[in-house]
Ligand SMILES: Cc1ncc(C[n+]2csc(CCOP(=O)(O)OP(=O)(O)O)c2C)c(N)n1
């Protein structure tokens with residue numbers, strides 16, 4: 001796991017009572033897990049909770065093992081959710097984590113089963129919300145999953161202290177209602193920094209150091225009829241009421257009264273910071289968020305507690321609901337409760353904000369303004385609110401005037417020297433040179449390689465889910481006039497892709513699958529996967545992709561160095577045209593360049609500093625030869641391959657230029673060669689601390705070149 005070392009952070013995880021931890025939201029959550037006495041932790045990486053798994057991995061030897069806590073980087077979210085099965089029969093606490101919404105989708109089967117059987121030890125799922133402007137996947141709500149399985153959902157106020165409190169309360173809640181509890185944390189909150197006053201870590205009673213001796217069996221905990229009927233009844237007659245009691249008794253939701261008693265704002269805990277800031281900017285709160293407008297901060301958004309909400313609504317004329325995403329469950333429930341209780345209160349929500357999109361400050365402030373102007377508070381005049389809002393947004397006109405046209409978008413792309421880029425160069429060259437074969441349907445997948453769908457490649461007709469590339473071409477393949485392709489990464493292969501291969505073999509699919517084996521599950525931060533060689537605990541695994549493929553009956557397998565574009569084109573052509581029916585798999589192998597450079601750069605720097613010779617390849621473009629045609633860029637897209645003004649005054653077009661960030665992966669040369677492009681590319685070797693022989697050869701070369709130049 002190369003993205004970051006958490007060695008320093010891990011030291012803080014060992015802190016005891018009264019010591020102050022400083023770091024990210026994720027670190028506070030991890031510390032709170034240890035303070036809650038967990039017996040096991042696991043999960044599957046994805047933004048924004050990857051760091052939680054990284055911190056746990058870094059803490060495994062020094063903290064988790066000595067406490068006897070089991071840690072795993074699970075094979076998928078489904079496996080992570082199934083880990084919670086340990087808490088069904090045994091009074092042990094455990095926590096898992098994944099990225100929502102996609103992770104929850106994959107986990108749903110196991111999660112539903114755990115929710116049905118119920119747990120005796122506290123079970124917590126830390127769900128990293130990937131909703132909004134910085135998100136990479138789907139715009140859906142976790143709330144639906146909580147409703148579907150009738151499990152509590154926490155959405156705590158954003159501060160490290162609050163995260164720690166609600167992790168600990170989450171376990172208490174889970175044990176009080178015998179259900180797993182979802183703990184939802186937004187992308188920005190995961191990485192916000194702050195302080196946490198710590199407590200001592202708690203050694204779990206059941207652990208790898210004090211393991212269970214006897215199995216526990218009860219038919220009532222097996223998900224089969226007739227017990228499932230009783231489980232369903234228990235959810236609504238006992239478990240959810242128990243959760244509601246716990247929420248009330250422990251004061252999980254915060255009711256803050258205020259002088260404007262005819263008004264009120266109900267919000268998800270995770271939106272408190274933005275709402276309080278918005279009120280402050282409109283002159284209705286101080287910087288700490290103290291406001292005369294009564295607030296109801298819902299740190300537990302499922303189950304809602306009707307008497308608590310009715311208590312807040314009574315006596316109010318206008319109430320605003322700050323709730324992100326659709327469906328607007330909280331707003332609807334409030335309206336239904338007010339209607340049933342015949343309260344004369346107007347409840348607003350989505351109509352002043354937006355039915356879609358992240359509740360970023362601009363959106364929240366706009367909605368607060370609409371609500372407050374209509375509600376006419378006494379603490380601040382409507383004119384003053386409008387003036388403040390106008391001052392806040394005045395710059396928009398200036399920006400609009402300065403930028404009449406939208407700024408052109410820079411699509412996300414592969415890193416410099418990425419081993420995945422050349423595959424898509426090869427596909428694009430094949431598509432251009434031989435459309436009868438290469439211009440075919442390509443089912444893309446999730447990972448860095450999804451960037452293939454963007455400029456300059458535009459390769460990939462659909463993205464269906466992680467590891468689902470091949471399965472998503474199952475109906476296209478027999479209904480398409482030529483052989484189709486699908487792509488997946490090694491991470492996707494082990495996550496869900498292998499079952500897609502089994503499905504394709506089982507259904508005798510005739511298509512081509514390309515697996516991008518870059519040795520890691522890279523997009524999340526170079527996490528290990530079964531074919532990396534070691535697991536997250538650094539234990540050897542000995543699993544390989546070809547072995548797994550052969551295991552499910554694939555016999556047509558080719559492994560190609562991903563940087564060898566000519567060979568890749570030839571192999572793809574062969575796979576697309578061979579008379580051999582069935583699934584053909586091409587494994588494009590090449591180490592993730594980001595991880596490779598992280599390893600090599602410090603080594604090379606140290607060697608150069610120690611006076612040793614270090615040779616680094618670089619590519620360049622001869623400005624005299626480049627015509628400014630840019631076809632190299634259209635087939636490459638490496639960020640190091642950029643534009644520069646032409647030195648030739650007669651040529652107006654900017655020419656191609658390779659900047660100093662080039663890692664010399666060779667793709668420039670390969671593309672130029674395979675696509676029969678111009679000969680402007682050259683390769684050099686940058687030598688630090690050259691030896692006497694290299695210096696002599698250099699002097700001779702320079703002398704020869706200047707002699708030739710004079711001649
Ligand atoms: C179900 C699901 N779980 C997790 C993620 C988060 N995620 C996005 S990309 C990625 C890694 C992809 O790895 P790999 O298939 O090896 O492709 P690479 O990034 O290495 O190109 C993950 C885990 C997701 N999108 N969907």
Ligand code: SF4
Nearest residue numbers: 415418448592593594
């Ligand atoms: S992280 Fe690795 S695999 Fe992903 S784009 Fe960068 S170099 Fe390529």
Ligand code: SF4
Nearest residue numbers: 638662663665666668
């Ligand atoms: S050789 Fe070309 S593709 Fe490779 S890193 Fe350098 S500029 Fe990028």
